[in-house]
Amino acid sequence: MSLCLLALLVAAVSGVPGLFLRRQGGEAAAGLLGLAAVLGLTAALPVLAGGTGGTLLLRTAALGSPGLLALDPLAAFFSIPVLLLSFCGGLYSLGYWEGHRGHTPILRLVYGLLTASLLMLVMASHALTFLLAWEGMALAAFVLVMAEDREPETRRAGWIYLAATHTGTLLLFAAFALLAKVQGHSAFAALPAGLAATRGGTALFALFLLGFGFKTGVLPLHFWLPPAHAAAPSHVSALMSGVLLKMGILGIVRFLSWVPDPPPWWGGTLVALGALSGILGVAFALGQHDLKRLLAYHSIENIGIILLGLGLGTLGKATGHPAMQTLGYAGALLHVVNHSLFKGLLFLSAGSVLRATGTRDLERLGGLGRTMPWTSAAFLAGSWAICGLPPLNGFVSEWLIYLGAFRGLGLPLGLGRQTWPLVILVSLALIGALALACFAKAFGAVFLGLPRTRTVAQAAEAPRTMLLPMGLLALACLAIGAAPALFAPALGRVADSMGGSLGGGEALRALVPLRMLTWAAVILGLLALLLGRWLRLVPQGRDLPTWDCGYAAADARMQYTASSFADGLTRGLRWALRPVAHLPRIAGWFPRLARYESHVPDPVLDRTASPALQLIVRSAGLLRVAQGGALPVYLLYVLLTLLALLVWMVA
Amino acid sequence: MLQFLLHGLTVLLLPPLLPGLIAKTKALMAGRQGPPVLQLYYDLAKLARKQAVFSRTTTWVFLAGPVGGVAAGLVASCLVPFGHTPAPVSFEGDVILFAYLFGLARFLTILSALDTGSSFEGMGAAREATFSALAEPALFLGFAALAKATSSLSLSTMLAFPGSLTARFTGPLILILAGWVIVYLAENSRIPVDDPNTHLELTMIHEVMVLDHSGRPFALVLYGASLKLLVLGTLILTPALPRAPHAWQNWLAFYAALAGLAVAVGVVESSMARFRMTKVPQFLVAGVLATAFAFLLMLV
Numbered sequence: 001m002s003l004c005l006l007a008l009l010v011a012a013v014s015g016v017p018g019l020f021l022r023r024q025g026g027e028a029a030a031g032l033l034g035l036a037a038v039l040g041l042t043a044a045l046p047v048l049a050g051g052t053g054g055t056l057l058l059r060t061a062a063l064g065s066p067g068l069l070a071l072d073p074l075a076a077f078f079s080i081p082v083l084l085l086s087f088c089g090g091l092y093s094l095g096y097w098e099g100h101r102g103h104t105p106i107l108r109l110v111y112g113l114l115t116a117s118l119l120m121l122v123m124a125s126h127a128l129t130f131l132l133a134w135e136g137m138a139l140a141a142f143v144l145v146m147a148e149d150r151e152p153e154t155r156r157a158g159w160i161y162l163a164a165t166h167t168g169t170l171l172l173f174a175a176f177a178l179l180a181k182v183q184g185h186s187a188f189a190a191l192p193a194g195l196a197a198t199r200g201g202t203a204l205f206a207l208f209l210l211g212f213g214f215k216t217g218v219l220p221l222h223f224w225l226p227p228a229h230a231a232a233p234s235h236v237s238a239l240m241s242g243v244l245l246k247m248g249i250l251g252i253v254r255f256l257s258w259v260p261d262p263p264p265w266w267g268g269t270l271v272a273l274g275a276l277s278g279i280l281g282v283a284f285a286l287g288q289h290d291l292k293r294l295l296a297y298h299s300i301e302n303i304g305i306i307l308l309g310l311g312l313g314t315l316g317k318a319t320g321h322p323a324m325q326t327l328g329y330a331g332a333l334l335h336v337v338n339h340s341l342f343k344g345l346l347f348l349s350a351g352s353v354l355r356a357t358g359t360r361d362l363e364r365l366g367g368l369g370r371t372m373p374w375t376s377a378a379f380l381a382g383s384w385a386i387c388g389l390p391p392l393n394g395f396v397s398e399w400l401i402y403l404g405a406f407r408g409l410g411l412p413l414g415l416g417r418q419t420w421p422l423v424i425l426v427s428l429a430l431i432g433a434l435a436l437a438c439f440a441k442a443f444g445a446v447f448l449g450l451p452r453t454r455t456v457a458q459a460a461e462a463p464r465t466m467l468l469p470m471g472l473l474a475l476a477c478l479a480i481g482a483a484p485a486l487f488a489p490a491l492g493r494v495a496d497s498m499g500g501s502l503g504g505g506e507a508l509r510a511l512v513p514l515r516m517l518t519w520a521a522v523i524l525g526l527l528a529l530l531l532g533r534w535l536r537l538v539p540q541g542r543d544l545p546t547w548d549c550g551y552a553a554a555d556a557r558m559q560y561t562a563s564s565f566a567d568g569l570t571r572g573l574r575w576a577l578r579p580v581a582h583l584p585r586i587a588g589w590f591p592r593l594a595r596y597e598s599h600v601p602d603p604v605l606d607r608t609a610s611p612a613l614q615l616i617v618r619s620a621g622l623l624r625v626a627q628g629g630a631l632p633v634y635l636l637y638v639l640l641t642l643l644a645l646l647v648w649m650v651a
Numbered sequence: 652m653l654q655f656l657l658h659g660l661t662v663l664l665l666p667p668l669l670p671g672l673i674a675k676t677k678a679l680m681a682g683r684q685g686p687p688v689l690q691l692y693y694d695l696a697k698l699a700r701k702q703a704v705f706s707r708t709t710t711w712v713f714l715a716g717p718v719g720g721v722a723a724g725l726v727a728s729c730l731v732p733f734g735h736t737p738a739p740v741s742f743e744g745d746v747i748l749f750a751y752l753f754g755l756a757r758f759l760t761i762l763s764a765l766d767t768g769s770s771f772e773g774m775g776a777a778r779e780a781t782f783s784a785l786a787e788p789a790l791f792l793g794f795a796a797l798a799k800a801t802s803s804l805s806l807s808t809m810l811a812f813p814g815s816l817t818a819r820f821t822g823p824l825i826l827i828l829a830g831w832v833i834v835y836l837a838e839n840s841r842i843p844v845d846d847p848n849t850h851l852e853l854t855m856i857h858e859v860m861v862l863d864h865s866g867r868p869f870a871l872v873l874y875g876a877s878l879k880l881l882v883l884g885t886l887i888l889t890p891a892l893p894r895a896p897h898a899w900q901n902w903l904a905f906y907a908a909l910a911g912l913a914v915a916v917g918v919v920e921s922s923m924a925r926f927r928m929t930k931v932p933q934f935l936v937a938g939v940l941a942t943a944f945a946f947l948l949m950l951v
Contacts, residue, residue, distance in 0.1 A: 245717055245778045369766070373710075389751055403747070422795055430787065444761070449768030527721070527726070540704070541703070554770075559769075625681045
């Protein structure tokens with residue numbers, strides 16, 4: 001515990017040396033973040049390995065028994081992505097941000113503070129520390145999103161983010177106040193049995209779900225997410241998507257772990273929200289042209305998958321089926337870590353594309369696989385993992401959820417609830433297939449084929465400080481994917497802290513033959529090596545044009561674009577996406593140069609929230625008539641109000 | 652042990668026979684003599700000796716498609732039972748690994764098509780991605796229904812349950828198989844979803860994605876496609892086959908059924924035309940609906 005606190009402090013001050021050093025402030029910050037990661041992991045891993053690792057701290061009589069901060073299995077589990085990703089981001093920023101863009105010392109300082117508040121948040125065991133850290137995280141992230149505040153797009157994204165996160169926080173204040181009223185204290189502790197079925201329990205569930213939902217970006221509360229992730233510097237996007245969103249999940253998970261007897265409809269609600277976010281998230285991602293916005297919509301999709309797992313686990317807990325509960329929760333929790341690994345990897349490699357080419361527009365990129373082989377390999381590894389393809393880590397967590405859902409099919413849950421496992425299965429299958437299409441589109445448009453502009457053709461590979469963190473994350477993805485049995489005991493222990501009764505990681509290992517995945521990975525790798533070797537044994541003709549049905553002068557403009565690639569699917573999903581196209585009018589025999597443009601606006605932000613807010617602002621403008629600024633008129637208002645009150649009192 | 656050996660040999664040697672059977676059936680129905688049944692073996696042998704040609708646009712991803720397709724197909728083939736002979740490897744949840752291995756093969760094939768920078772191959776890749784998104788739910792709904800009926804998550808027990816013997820499951824089973832036949836035709840790019848024989852690149856899905864492959868990589872592509880024909884075929888055949896008392900009878904029944912499936916695909920290809928591209932999604936949705944109804948029937 002003290003190690004973890006030390007890690008928190010080190011992370012918090014990681015930006016301070018940079019304020020005084022003229023050079024190497026970034027190196028100092030990255031070094032301190034690395035030190036924090038080492039310290040934090042040394043503290044967290046024993047807890048995951050089954051030790052108690054010092055759980056209580058800062059206990060005072062006034063605050064109740066669990067104290068302010070505690071390093072329980074959940075905290076240790078969630079601290080891993082925090083530590084790993086913040087270190088990777090710090091290292092990455094050396095090549096990505098340092099030296100050629102503004103506000104560097106401030107950004108470093110705030111980046112360290114964000115890491116510290118995230119660490120504090122995962123360890124918080126009292127409403128006070130939780131909300132303090134929550135607010136610290138929200139504000140630090142706001143400053144980081146606004147890093148390039150010269151761009152109007154960035155300013156807009158930042159303000160939308162700030163408004164959304166504070167709305168969520170307001171709901172959380174209400175939720176924690178209600179919790180304190182029910183419990184009599186504000187420390188995190190198990191709720192009494194029977195509470196969940198009451199009206200108070202329902203209100204708590206709704207408030208927590210909404211409040212944390214704003215942070216996780218579950219549909220339809222996701223609207224702040226795509227612009228903020230697109231506008232933030234890439235290492236910050238990686239941290240936001242990989243870790244910040246997960247803090248909402250952490251909140252939901254903590255709340256669920258307090259409730260001994262959740263009603264089944266809670267599980268159903270989570271599953272429904274998960275299916276909605278998952279399917280629509282990936283559908284909207286298919287419609288994007290902006291690489292980082294596309295990745296942001298995929299975060300919504302993955303949050304959907306996590307919610308599907310949480311819903312399954314809750315369903316199992318509610319109906320008393322421990323296998324379903326363990327598989328659902330374990331799958332969801334593993335997906336939390338997995339998503340932060342591969343989404344961090346994807347955002348970092350997208351950042352290195354952005355740095356090399358200066359654009360995020362998929363229609364202007366292309367052919368980077370030749371000039372940036374390492375970045376391309378990193379992005380491919382991330383895509384591979386996020387599509388849930390074996391043998392990388394995305395498959396393992398989805399597999400656990402699938403197994404839980406399949407088991408749920410065979411259980412006597414009652415006719416109405418029987419459909420939830422099926423909903424999970426079908427949504428996961430559909431999400432998987434759509435994600436595959438979307439990442440084939442993204443990877444193909446950015447890294448394969450011919451470069452579409454001259455700047456892209458001259459792009460150079462990222463420096464080593466940027467490649468190293470990407471390699472680290474890719475290796476982590478492979479490790480979890482190829483040897484999941486190693487991580488099963490820790491995962492089982494964390495899943496058990498959700499109020500299970502199965503008894504540790506042994507139960508999880510008995511439920512799923514994780515070892516078989518290792519065999520599959522090994523055989524797959526060996527076969528691929530063998531076949532690749534066999535291909536190289538014959539002479540090869542290189543440096544020839546693409547066949548292209550006999551047309552030898554095909555150029556970059558004739559390639560299939562990302563939009564055309566996704567067109568079949570976006571057309572099929574028109575009812576949800578409502579794409580807007582600006583068609584050129586072609587008239588006459590020699591039509592003039594025309595321009596075609598299409599994009600998919602966000603349904604909540606661009607179609608609902610923005611118009612609604614504009615309407616409010618406009619109607620507020622009507623009140624300006626009464627605000628003339630003349631003192632006598634205001635005095636008249638006071639007089640009239642007093643008169644009205646007098647009449648009301650007499651009557 | 653002998654069973655495993657036979658399984659391995661079947662996987663390695665038998666697949667190229669199936670396209671040959673289909674082609675022969677089509678030729679005979681059209682009144683032609685057609686190429687020999689073993690034509691694909693000759694083709695593979697020839698391609699393995701030939702020089703491979705690579706476009707200057709391509710990177711190593713170009714080879715990942717053929718290699719990944721065959722590697723994933725071979726691993727998946729270890730998980731399916733051939734008729735009522737159990738699979739060499741079976742464990743709880745191998746169904747999902749099976750389905751996702753084919754996803755992996757598809758992902759890599761699409762990427763290797765996009766690697767050439769050709770718009771034709773881009774079109775094929777886009778169609779493959781689009782149509783498989785519709786085929787996937789049908790496959791999983793079928794799995795869900797079978798898992799519900801057998802309370803098992805392993806292909807060997809799920810598929811080999813004697814569905815035709817218990818009256819209660821006959822109806823759902825027919826629906827599942829009907830849905831899966833649609834998936835089978837779509838995943839293997841056969842008529843009415845795709846026409847493997849046309850030379851107008853614009854009309855195709857799978858064939859157009861591999862226009863630039865030649866030599867050994869193309870041999871892998873062809874072998875991978877025929878392997879898919881075999882492995883996905885067992886999904887349809889196994890539940891439909893009656894269980895025999897002796898192992899050799901089971902093997903015989905399986906081979907006979909496999910040949911029958913190839914002939915049936917040939918008959919379908921001779922007797923109907925390819926759908927317009929816009930009709931294909933409706934066809935696939937029919938598959939999804941069939942399997943969804945099967946699941947509903949299992950519930951009652």
